[in-house]
Amino acid sequence: MTQHENAGTWITIGKNSTLDVPSDPTIGFIEGDGVGPDIWAASRLVLDAAVAKAYPGRKKIHWVELLAGEKAYRSTGEYLPERTLQALRQCVVAIKGPLTTPVGGGIRSVNVTLRQVLDLYACIRPIRYYPGIPSPVKHPEKVNVVIFRENTEDVYAGIEWPAGSAEAEKLTMILQDQFGVALPAESGIGIKAMSRPGTERLVRRAIQYALARGLPSVTLVHKGNIMKFTEGAFREWGYKLALAEFQEQTLTEVELFEKYHGVVPTGQVVIKDRIADNMFQQALLRPEEYHVLATPNLNGDYLSDAMAAQVGGLGMSPGANIGDTCAVFEATHGSAPKYAGMDKVNPSSLILSGVMMLEHLGWTEAAECIHSGLERTIAEKIVTYDLARQMGGAREVRCSEFARAIVERLG
Protein backbone atom coordinates (compact mmCIF):
# COMPACT_ATOMS: atom_id res chain seq x y z
CA MET A 1 0.00 0.00 0.00
CA THR A 2 1.40 3.39 -0.93
CA GLN A 3 1.43 6.38 1.40
CA HIS A 4 -0.87 8.06 -1.16
CA GLU A 5 -3.57 5.43 -0.49
CA ASN A 6 -3.12 5.79 3.25
CA ALA A 7 -4.70 8.89 4.73
CA GLY A 8 -3.76 7.97 8.29
CA THR A 9 -0.52 7.20 10.11
CA TRP A 10 0.95 3.71 10.48
CA ILE A 11 0.97 1.98 13.83
CA THR A 12 4.51 0.83 14.63
CA ILE A 13 6.04 -1.56 17.14
CA GLY A 14 8.25 0.19 19.67
CA LYS A 15 10.65 -0.97 22.34
CA ASN A 16 9.71 -4.08 24.38
CA SER A 17 7.24 -5.05 21.63
CA THR A 18 4.78 -2.33 22.71
CA LEU A 19 2.61 -0.59 20.11
CA ASP A 20 3.18 3.04 19.13
CA VAL A 21 -0.33 4.16 18.24
CA PRO A 22 -0.83 7.55 16.56
CA SER A 23 -4.07 9.51 17.03
CA ASP A 24 -5.03 8.75 13.40
CA PRO A 25 -3.97 5.10 12.96
CA THR A 26 -4.41 3.27 9.68
CA ILE A 27 -6.23 0.04 10.41
CA GLY A 28 -6.94 -2.65 7.81
CA PHE A 29 -10.33 -4.31 7.48
CA ILE A 30 -11.43 -7.41 5.58
CA GLU A 31 -15.17 -7.34 5.03
CA GLY A 32 -15.58 -11.11 4.92
CA ASP A 33 -17.93 -13.50 3.12
CA GLY A 34 -21.57 -14.40 3.78
CA VAL A 35 -22.84 -12.21 6.62
CA GLY A 36 -19.46 -10.41 6.74
CA PRO A 37 -20.53 -7.22 4.89
CA ASP A 38 -23.60 -6.81 7.16
CA ILE A 39 -21.78 -7.27 10.45
CA TRP A 40 -18.76 -5.24 9.32
CA ALA A 41 -20.95 -2.23 8.33
CA ALA A 42 -22.65 -2.43 11.75
CA SER A 43 -19.33 -2.76 13.61
CA ARG A 44 -17.64 0.10 11.77
CA LEU A 45 -20.56 2.40 12.61
CA VAL A 46 -20.28 1.57 16.32
CA LEU A 47 -16.45 1.72 16.47
CA ASP A 48 -16.27 5.11 14.73
CA ALA A 49 -19.04 6.55 16.90
CA ALA A 50 -17.38 5.32 20.11
CA VAL A 51 -13.98 6.79 19.16
CA ALA A 52 -15.62 10.11 18.24
CA LYS A 53 -17.54 10.13 21.52
CA ALA A 54 -14.58 9.16 23.73
CA TYR A 55 -12.01 11.43 22.04
CA PRO A 56 -13.93 14.21 20.22
CA GLY A 57 -11.75 15.79 17.54
CA ARG A 58 -8.65 14.08 18.99
CA LYS A 59 -8.62 10.53 17.64
CA LYS A 60 -9.95 8.89 14.48
CA ILE A 61 -9.36 5.53 12.80
CA HIS A 62 -8.46 5.57 9.09
CA TRP A 63 -9.88 2.35 7.69
CA VAL A 64 -8.30 0.74 4.65
CA GLU A 65 -9.99 -2.17 2.91
CA LEU A 66 -7.93 -5.32 2.30
CA LEU A 67 -9.24 -8.01 -0.01
CA ALA A 68 -9.57 -11.65 1.03
CA GLY A 69 -12.01 -14.52 0.46
CA GLU A 70 -14.70 -14.49 -2.21
CA LYS A 71 -14.46 -10.73 -2.82
CA ALA A 72 -10.72 -11.06 -3.48
CA TYR A 73 -11.29 -14.08 -5.74
CA ARG A 74 -13.83 -12.18 -7.85
CA SER A 75 -11.43 -9.32 -8.54
CA THR A 76 -7.99 -11.01 -8.47
CA GLY A 77 -8.56 -14.75 -8.98
CA GLU A 78 -6.94 -15.42 -5.58
CA TYR A 79 -8.56 -15.95 -2.18
CA LEU A 80 -5.65 -14.42 -0.30
CA PRO A 81 -3.61 -12.06 -2.51
CA GLU A 82 0.00 -11.40 -1.53
CA ARG A 83 -0.83 -7.66 -1.51
CA THR A 84 -3.26 -8.28 1.37
CA LEU A 85 -0.63 -10.12 3.40
CA GLN A 86 1.86 -7.29 2.85
CA ALA A 87 -0.72 -4.69 3.87
CA LEU A 88 -1.62 -6.66 7.02
CA ARG A 89 2.05 -6.67 8.03
CA GLN A 90 2.29 -2.95 7.38
CA CYS A 91 -0.93 -2.13 9.32
CA VAL A 92 0.16 -4.14 12.43
CA VAL A 93 -3.52 -4.11 13.53
CA ALA A 94 -6.52 -5.26 11.46
CA ILE A 95 -10.06 -6.55 11.85
CA LYS A 96 -11.81 -9.09 9.64
CA GLY A 97 -15.22 -10.56 8.95
CA PRO A 98 -15.63 -14.35 8.60
CA LEU A 99 -14.36 -16.10 5.47
CA THR A 100 -16.01 -19.17 3.94
CA THR A 101 -14.03 -22.42 3.58
CA PRO A 102 -15.65 -25.19 1.53
CA VAL A 103 -15.57 -28.57 3.35
CA GLY A 104 -13.18 -31.04 1.62
CA GLY A 105 -12.12 -30.39 -1.97
CA GLY A 106 -8.56 -29.40 -1.13
CA ILE A 107 -9.14 -25.64 -0.64
CA ARG A 108 -7.10 -24.48 2.36
CA SER A 109 -8.87 -22.23 4.85
CA VAL A 110 -7.91 -18.60 4.30
CA ASN A 111 -8.43 -18.05 8.04
CA VAL A 112 -5.94 -20.76 8.97
CA THR A 113 -3.47 -19.61 6.30
CA LEU A 114 -3.61 -16.03 7.62
CA ARG A 115 -2.82 -17.20 11.15
CA GLN A 116 0.10 -19.31 9.97
CA VAL A 117 1.65 -16.90 7.47
CA LEU A 118 1.47 -13.93 9.87
CA ASP A 119 2.42 -16.18 12.80
CA LEU A 120 -0.62 -15.07 14.82
CA TYR A 121 0.08 -17.70 17.42
CA ALA A 122 -2.37 -16.72 20.16
CA CYS A 123 -6.10 -16.88 19.51
CA ILE A 124 -7.69 -15.00 22.40
CA ARG A 125 -11.40 -15.44 23.10
CA PRO A 126 -12.97 -13.73 26.11
CA ILE A 127 -16.29 -15.31 27.12
CA ARG A 128 -18.46 -13.36 29.52
CA TYR A 129 -22.15 -12.92 30.15
CA TYR A 130 -24.24 -9.85 29.39
CA PRO A 131 -27.31 -9.59 31.67
CA GLY A 132 -30.53 -10.34 29.85
CA ILE A 133 -29.05 -12.64 27.19
CA PRO A 134 -30.96 -15.94 27.00
CA SER A 135 -28.81 -18.89 28.09
CA PRO A 136 -29.30 -22.66 28.31
CA VAL A 137 -27.66 -22.81 31.76
CA LYS A 138 -28.95 -21.68 35.17
CA HIS A 139 -26.06 -19.38 36.07
CA PRO A 140 -24.45 -17.97 32.93
CA GLU A 141 -23.12 -15.03 34.97
CA LYS A 142 -20.62 -17.47 36.53
CA VAL A 143 -18.81 -17.76 33.18
CA ASN A 144 -16.07 -15.14 32.86
CA VAL A 145 -13.11 -16.72 31.18
CA VAL A 146 -10.51 -15.84 28.54
CA ILE A 147 -9.35 -18.67 26.31
CA PHE A 148 -5.80 -18.55 24.90
CA ARG A 149 -5.80 -21.07 22.08
CA GLU A 150 -2.54 -21.96 20.32
CA ASN A 151 -3.16 -20.96 16.73
CA THR A 152 -0.43 -22.32 14.46
CA GLU A 153 0.41 -25.93 15.42
CA ASP A 154 -1.35 -29.20 16.27
CA VAL A 155 -3.44 -31.06 13.69
CA TYR A 156 -4.53 -27.66 12.32
CA ALA A 157 -1.13 -27.07 10.70
CA GLY A 158 -2.45 -28.78 7.57
CA ILE A 159 0.24 -31.46 7.33
CA GLU A 160 -2.03 -34.10 5.84
CA TRP A 161 -2.47 -36.29 2.79
CA PRO A 162 -5.54 -38.03 1.33
CA ALA A 163 -5.93 -41.82 1.44
CA GLY A 164 -4.36 -43.42 -1.63
CA SER A 165 -2.06 -40.45 -2.40
CA ALA A 166 1.58 -41.14 -3.17
CA GLU A 167 2.56 -39.29 0.03
CA ALA A 168 0.18 -41.29 2.23
CA GLU A 169 1.37 -44.58 0.69
CA LYS A 170 5.03 -43.61 1.19
CA LEU A 171 4.44 -42.62 4.82
CA THR A 172 2.49 -45.83 5.40
CA MET A 173 5.47 -47.83 4.13
CA ILE A 174 7.99 -45.88 6.26
CA LEU A 175 5.87 -46.45 9.36
CA GLN A 176 5.57 -50.14 8.56
CA ASP A 177 9.23 -50.74 7.60
CA GLN A 178 11.04 -48.49 10.05
CA PHE A 179 8.73 -48.30 13.07
CA GLY A 180 6.74 -51.52 12.83
CA VAL A 181 3.46 -49.58 12.81
CA ALA A 182 0.70 -50.95 10.57
CA LEU A 183 -1.97 -48.46 9.49
CA PRO A 184 -5.43 -49.58 8.33
CA ALA A 185 -5.65 -49.81 4.53
CA GLU A 186 -6.79 -46.66 2.72
CA SER A 187 -5.89 -44.30 5.56
CA GLY A 188 -5.77 -40.56 5.14
CA ILE A 189 -2.86 -39.27 7.21
CA GLY A 190 -2.53 -36.09 9.29
CA ILE A 191 0.46 -35.16 11.43
CA LYS A 192 0.01 -33.72 14.93
CA ALA A 193 3.12 -31.72 15.85
CA MET A 194 3.30 -29.47 18.92
CA SER A 195 6.56 -27.76 19.84
CA ARG A 196 8.10 -26.50 23.08
CA PRO A 197 8.70 -22.93 21.75
CA GLY A 198 5.16 -22.86 20.33
CA THR A 199 3.71 -23.90 23.68
CA GLU A 200 5.91 -21.57 25.70
CA ARG A 201 5.05 -18.37 23.83
CA LEU A 202 1.32 -19.14 24.15
CA VAL A 203 1.48 -19.96 27.87
CA ARG A 204 3.73 -16.92 28.47
CA ARG A 205 1.07 -14.63 26.97
CA ALA A 206 -1.68 -16.28 28.99
CA ILE A 207 0.22 -15.81 32.27
CA GLN A 208 1.16 -12.21 31.41
CA TYR A 209 -2.50 -11.50 30.65
CA ALA A 210 -3.66 -12.95 33.98
CA LEU A 211 -1.00 -11.02 35.91
CA ALA A 212 -1.77 -7.72 34.15
CA ARG A 213 -5.46 -8.02 35.02
CA GLY A 214 -5.18 -9.50 38.49
CA LEU A 215 -6.87 -12.77 37.48
CA PRO A 216 -6.24 -15.61 39.93
CA SER A 217 -5.68 -18.64 37.69
CA VAL A 218 -4.34 -19.99 34.40
CA THR A 219 -5.43 -23.53 33.52
CA LEU A 220 -3.51 -25.65 31.00
CA VAL A 221 -6.09 -27.74 29.11
CA HIS A 222 -4.74 -30.86 27.42
CA LYS A 223 -5.43 -34.49 26.52
CA GLY A 224 -2.04 -35.60 27.80
CA ASN A 225 -3.28 -38.83 29.33
CA ILE A 226 -3.67 -40.19 25.77
CA MET A 227 -1.43 -38.06 23.51
CA LYS A 228 1.59 -37.98 25.78
CA PHE A 229 4.27 -36.38 23.64
CA THR A 230 2.10 -33.60 22.19
CA GLU A 231 -0.73 -32.73 24.62
CA GLY A 232 1.12 -34.17 27.61
CA ALA A 233 4.20 -32.18 26.67
CA PHE A 234 2.03 -29.03 26.40
CA ARG A 235 1.16 -29.47 30.08
CA GLU A 236 4.73 -30.16 31.13
CA TRP A 237 6.25 -27.29 29.12
CA GLY A 238 3.56 -24.94 30.45
CA TYR A 239 4.39 -25.72 34.09
CA LYS A 240 8.14 -25.45 33.42
CA LEU A 241 7.72 -22.07 31.72
CA ALA A 242 5.72 -20.75 34.69
CA LEU A 243 8.46 -21.90 37.04
CA ALA A 244 11.33 -20.56 34.92
CA GLU A 245 9.90 -17.14 34.05
CA PHE A 246 7.25 -16.36 36.68
CA GLN A 247 8.48 -18.17 39.77
CA GLU A 248 7.73 -15.27 42.14
CA GLN A 249 4.25 -14.65 40.75
CA THR A 250 2.90 -18.17 40.25
CA LEU A 251 2.09 -21.19 42.40
CA THR A 252 0.70 -24.67 41.80
CA GLU A 253 -2.65 -25.97 43.06
CA VAL A 254 -0.81 -28.17 45.58
CA GLU A 255 1.00 -25.12 46.98
CA LEU A 256 -2.25 -23.17 47.04
CA PHE A 257 -3.86 -25.64 49.44
CA GLU A 258 -0.78 -26.67 51.43
CA LYS A 259 0.57 -23.16 52.03
CA TYR A 260 -2.33 -20.76 51.53
CA HIS A 261 -5.46 -22.75 52.56
CA GLY A 262 -6.95 -22.36 49.07
CA VAL A 263 -6.85 -18.53 49.03
CA VAL A 264 -4.80 -17.09 46.16
CA PRO A 265 -2.34 -14.45 47.51
CA THR A 266 -2.74 -11.00 45.94
CA GLY A 267 -0.59 -10.52 42.84
CA GLN A 268 -0.18 -14.27 42.33
CA VAL A 269 -1.60 -16.64 39.72
CA VAL A 270 -2.32 -20.32 40.30
CA ILE A 271 -1.18 -22.54 37.43
CA LYS A 272 -3.35 -25.64 37.18
CA ASP A 273 -4.19 -28.17 34.51
CA ARG A 274 -7.25 -30.14 33.44
CA ILE A 275 -7.69 -32.98 30.98
CA ALA A 276 -9.80 -31.67 28.10
CA ASP A 277 -12.86 -33.90 28.61
CA ASN A 278 -12.96 -33.00 32.29
CA MET A 279 -12.61 -29.33 31.33
CA PHE A 280 -15.83 -29.51 29.29
CA GLN A 281 -17.56 -30.85 32.40
CA GLN A 282 -15.96 -28.20 34.65
CA ALA A 283 -17.07 -25.48 32.24
CA LEU A 284 -20.67 -26.46 32.96
CA LEU A 285 -20.43 -27.39 36.64
CA ARG A 286 -17.84 -24.98 38.11
CA PRO A 287 -17.15 -22.22 35.58
CA GLU A 288 -16.41 -19.67 38.31
CA GLU A 289 -13.20 -21.56 39.19
CA TYR A 290 -11.62 -20.76 35.79
CA HIS A 291 -10.29 -17.40 34.62
CA VAL A 292 -7.72 -17.93 31.85
CA LEU A 293 -7.45 -21.19 29.89
CA ALA A 294 -4.35 -21.99 27.80
CA THR A 295 -5.10 -24.69 25.23
CA PRO A 296 -3.65 -26.43 22.19
CA ASN A 297 -5.31 -25.56 18.88
CA LEU A 298 -8.02 -28.24 18.55
CA ASN A 299 -9.12 -28.31 22.21
CA GLY A 300 -9.40 -24.54 22.20
CA ASP A 301 -11.54 -24.49 19.10
CA TYR A 302 -14.10 -26.88 20.58
CA LEU A 303 -14.02 -25.39 24.04
CA SER A 304 -14.51 -21.78 22.97
CA ASP A 305 -17.68 -22.59 20.99
CA ALA A 306 -19.03 -24.75 23.84
CA MET A 307 -18.42 -22.06 26.46
CA ALA A 308 -19.76 -19.34 24.15
CA ALA A 309 -23.02 -21.29 23.99
CA GLN A 310 -23.37 -20.91 27.77
CA VAL A 311 -23.44 -17.11 27.51
CA GLY A 312 -25.65 -16.68 24.46
CA GLY A 313 -24.00 -18.40 21.52
CA LEU A 314 -21.77 -17.48 18.64
CA GLY A 315 -23.47 -14.16 18.06
CA MET A 316 -21.83 -12.85 21.27
CA SER A 317 -18.29 -14.28 20.89
CA PRO A 318 -15.39 -12.01 19.99
CA GLY A 319 -11.82 -13.07 19.23
CA ALA A 320 -8.31 -11.90 18.42
CA ASN A 321 -5.41 -13.57 16.63
CA ILE A 322 -2.22 -12.08 17.98
CA GLY A 323 1.45 -12.53 17.19
CA ASP A 324 4.55 -10.55 18.08
CA THR A 325 4.30 -8.25 15.06
CA CYS A 326 0.66 -8.25 13.97
CA ALA A 327 -2.86 -8.66 15.40
CA VAL A 328 -6.07 -9.54 13.54
CA PHE A 329 -9.39 -9.28 15.37
CA GLU A 330 -12.35 -11.41 14.30
CA ALA A 331 -15.62 -12.93 15.48
CA THR A 332 -15.53 -16.57 16.60
CA HIS A 333 -18.38 -17.54 14.26
CA GLY A 334 -18.23 -18.25 10.53
CA SER A 335 -19.85 -16.65 7.49
CA ALA A 336 -23.35 -18.13 8.15
CA PRO A 337 -24.04 -18.17 4.37
CA LYS A 338 -27.78 -18.81 4.67
CA TYR A 339 -28.20 -15.34 6.23
CA ALA A 340 -25.93 -13.51 3.74
CA GLY A 341 -27.22 -10.11 2.64
CA MET A 342 -30.32 -10.28 4.85
CA ASP A 343 -29.22 -7.61 7.37
CA LYS A 344 -30.41 -10.06 10.01
CA VAL A 345 -27.66 -11.61 12.15
CA ASN A 346 -26.22 -10.41 15.42
CA PRO A 347 -23.15 -8.19 14.88
CA SER A 348 -22.13 -8.27 18.57
CA SER A 349 -19.27 -10.76 18.04
CA LEU A 350 -17.53 -8.51 15.55
CA ILE A 351 -18.39 -5.35 17.53
CA LEU A 352 -16.87 -6.96 20.65
CA SER A 353 -13.83 -8.02 18.59
CA GLY A 354 -13.55 -4.33 17.76
CA VAL A 355 -13.72 -3.59 21.50
CA MET A 356 -10.77 -5.96 22.01
CA MET A 357 -8.98 -4.11 19.22
CA LEU A 358 -9.56 -0.74 20.93
CA GLU A 359 -8.20 -2.22 24.18
CA HIS A 360 -5.16 -3.50 22.24
CA LEU A 361 -4.57 0.08 21.00
CA GLY A 362 -4.87 1.32 24.58
CA TRP A 363 -8.10 3.21 23.69
CA THR A 364 -9.92 1.84 26.71
CA GLU A 365 -12.36 4.77 27.09
CA ALA A 366 -13.82 4.04 23.64
CA ALA A 367 -13.94 0.30 24.45
CA GLU A 368 -15.80 1.01 27.71
CA CYS A 369 -18.23 3.27 25.84
CA ILE A 370 -19.25 0.36 23.59
CA HIS A 371 -19.50 -2.11 26.48
CA SER A 372 -22.01 0.07 28.29
CA GLY A 373 -23.90 0.89 25.06
CA LEU A 374 -24.24 -2.81 24.28
CA GLU A 375 -25.30 -3.61 27.84
CA ARG A 376 -28.00 -0.92 27.76
CA THR A 377 -29.31 -2.02 24.37
CA ILE A 378 -29.64 -5.63 25.52
CA ALA A 379 -31.12 -4.61 28.89
CA GLU A 380 -33.83 -2.72 26.94
CA LYS A 381 -34.45 -5.98 25.03
CA ILE A 382 -33.57 -4.48 21.66
CA VAL A 383 -31.93 -7.49 19.99
CA THR A 384 -31.45 -9.38 16.70
CA TYR A 385 -33.45 -12.49 15.76
CA ASP A 386 -31.12 -15.01 17.42
CA LEU A 387 -31.72 -13.53 20.86
CA ALA A 388 -35.26 -12.20 20.27
CA ARG A 389 -36.64 -15.69 19.64
CA GLN A 390 -35.49 -16.78 23.09
CA MET A 391 -36.38 -13.62 25.05
CA GLY A 392 -39.89 -12.78 26.22
CA GLY A 393 -41.08 -9.29 25.20
CA ALA A 394 -38.04 -8.49 23.06
CA ARG A 395 -38.05 -5.98 20.20
CA GLU A 396 -36.45 -7.76 17.23
CA VAL A 397 -34.36 -5.45 15.06
CA ARG A 398 -32.18 -5.88 12.01
CA CYS A 399 -28.40 -6.04 12.20
CA SER A 400 -28.01 -2.39 11.14
CA GLU A 401 -30.79 -1.19 13.49
CA PHE A 402 -29.09 -2.97 16.38
CA ALA A 403 -25.86 -1.07 15.64
CA ARG A 404 -27.73 2.25 15.54
CA ALA A 405 -29.42 1.41 18.87
CA ILE A 406 -25.97 0.86 20.44
CA VAL A 407 -24.68 4.15 19.01
CA GLU A 408 -27.66 5.97 20.58
CA ARG A 409 -26.81 4.40 23.96
CA LEU A 410 -22.99 4.68 24.00
CA GLY A 411 -21.75 5.18 27.55
Ligand code: NAD
Ligand atom coordinates in the same frame (compact mmCIF):
# COMPACT_ATOMS: atom_id res chain seq x y z
P1 NAD B 1 -21.25 -20.38 11.24
O1 NAD B 1 -20.64 -19.87 12.49
O2 NAD B 1 -21.04 -19.57 10.03
O3 NAD B 1 -22.81 -20.51 11.40
C1 NAD B 1 -23.48 -21.53 12.13
C2 NAD B 1 -24.81 -21.00 12.60
O4 NAD B 1 -24.57 -20.16 13.74
C3 NAD B 1 -25.54 -20.13 11.61
O5 NAD B 1 -26.31 -20.85 10.70
C4 NAD B 1 -26.38 -19.28 12.52
O6 NAD B 1 -27.54 -19.99 12.90
C5 NAD B 1 -25.48 -19.10 13.75
N1 NAD B 1 -24.73 -17.84 13.69
C6 NAD B 1 -23.45 -17.65 13.28
N2 NAD B 1 -23.13 -16.38 13.37
C7 NAD B 1 -24.20 -15.73 13.86
C8 NAD B 1 -24.47 -14.37 14.18
N3 NAD B 1 -23.57 -13.39 14.01
N4 NAD B 1 -25.70 -14.05 14.66
C9 NAD B 1 -26.61 -15.00 14.83
N5 NAD B 1 -26.43 -16.29 14.55
C10 NAD B 1 -25.22 -16.66 14.07
O7 NAD B 1 -20.71 -21.87 11.03
P2 NAD B 1 -20.74 -22.83 9.77
O8 NAD B 1 -22.07 -22.78 9.12
O9 NAD B 1 -20.19 -24.10 10.28
O10 NAD B 1 -19.64 -22.21 8.78
C11 NAD B 1 -19.96 -21.41 7.66
C12 NAD B 1 -18.66 -21.03 6.94
O11 NAD B 1 -17.87 -20.19 7.79
C13 NAD B 1 -17.77 -22.24 6.61
O12 NAD B 1 -17.26 -22.04 5.33
C14 NAD B 1 -16.65 -22.19 7.65
O13 NAD B 1 -15.47 -22.74 7.18
C15 NAD B 1 -16.52 -20.70 7.85
N6 NAD B 1 -15.93 -20.31 9.16
C16 NAD B 1 -15.13 -19.22 9.16
C17 NAD B 1 -14.59 -18.78 10.36
C18 NAD B 1 -13.71 -17.56 10.32
O14 NAD B 1 -13.75 -16.80 9.38
N7 NAD B 1 -12.90 -17.34 11.34
C19 NAD B 1 -14.90 -19.44 11.55
C20 NAD B 1 -15.77 -20.53 11.53
C21 NAD B 1 -16.28 -20.96 10.32
